[in-house]
Amino acid sequence: MDERTGAKRSWRERPAVFAVYVVLRSLVAVTLVLQCLHRSFENAALCLLTLALLLLPSALERRLRVALPDTLEIVVCLFIFASEILGEINAFYTSIPCWDDMLHVLNGFLCAAIGFALVDVLNREKSVSLSLSPFFIAATAFCFSMTVGVLWEFFEFAMDQFFFLDMQKDTIVSALATVELDPAHGTSPVAVRGIADVILVLEDGSRRALGLGGYLDVGLADTMGDLLVNFIGAAVFSAAGYFYVKGRGRGLFVRRFIPKVLGADDGHPGGTAPAEAEDAPEGSGPA
DSSP: OOHHHHHHHHHHHOHHHHHHHHHHHHHHHHHHHHHHHTTOHHHHHHHHHHHHHHTHHHHHHHHHTEEOOHHHHHHHHHHHHIIIIIIIISOHHHHSTTHHHHHHHHHHHHHHHHHHHHHHHHHHOTTSOOOOOHHHHHHHHHHHHHHHHHHHHHHHHHHHHHHOOOOSOOEEESOEEEGGGOTTSSSOOEEEOOOOOOEEEOTTSOEEEOOSSSEEEOSHHHHHHHHHHHHHHHHHHHHHHHHHHHTTTOOHHHHTTSOEEOOTTOOOGGGOOOGGGOOOOOOOSOO
């Protein structure tokens, strides 16, 4: 099958996914050209990375012989575009206060869906001695999502420490409590309130007032906020997944986010297959 034939089949069988791919890739290509014209080669490299990431869902489908539901594939592609092109290149992370939180909620939701699907696959596999109850499937999906969130925060911290990228965005606070100011050098925290500014004293003796209207919290508040919203996204999908398994696969919402593992005889035209036809998941056995 040549590329043109494959494209026609994809458009005929999955028009929504095909349209999203075309629109997003076109927007990334235009952004790439503009960044090259502006000689912003770092952003141009980010555009190339985005184009590669947009190919990842279909590549995983072929490599792992799974069928991604249309809804999951569209949301993943929109997530990639929103984080890389809109968030980084168009500075939505700084210009829109809730942009980062929204993406972390979505990340927690999607990672919980992936964790749920992995456990469900093991539950179905006859060669694996595993039969988890609905509660433990949901708990495993939740823990998987939170683990991914923590690993991402480790990555952000490493990038900030070694490359000064400021991935963990700073927060302006007007009060803090620290044991470092304890006159007895003990463990009693000293509260400092009403902080209006911070003055930096550099090694050469020069002083610089930040003028930010408060103390500069370096990444901690951002990290905890990211983990909190990741927790919310993971908890929402895990709860929905629990009732989905408990009800033997009734309900379309969770099903739209769970990949289907293809058998040896399953066809997968155009690299995809409808997920709505999948069997109800097992998982009502003993924990």
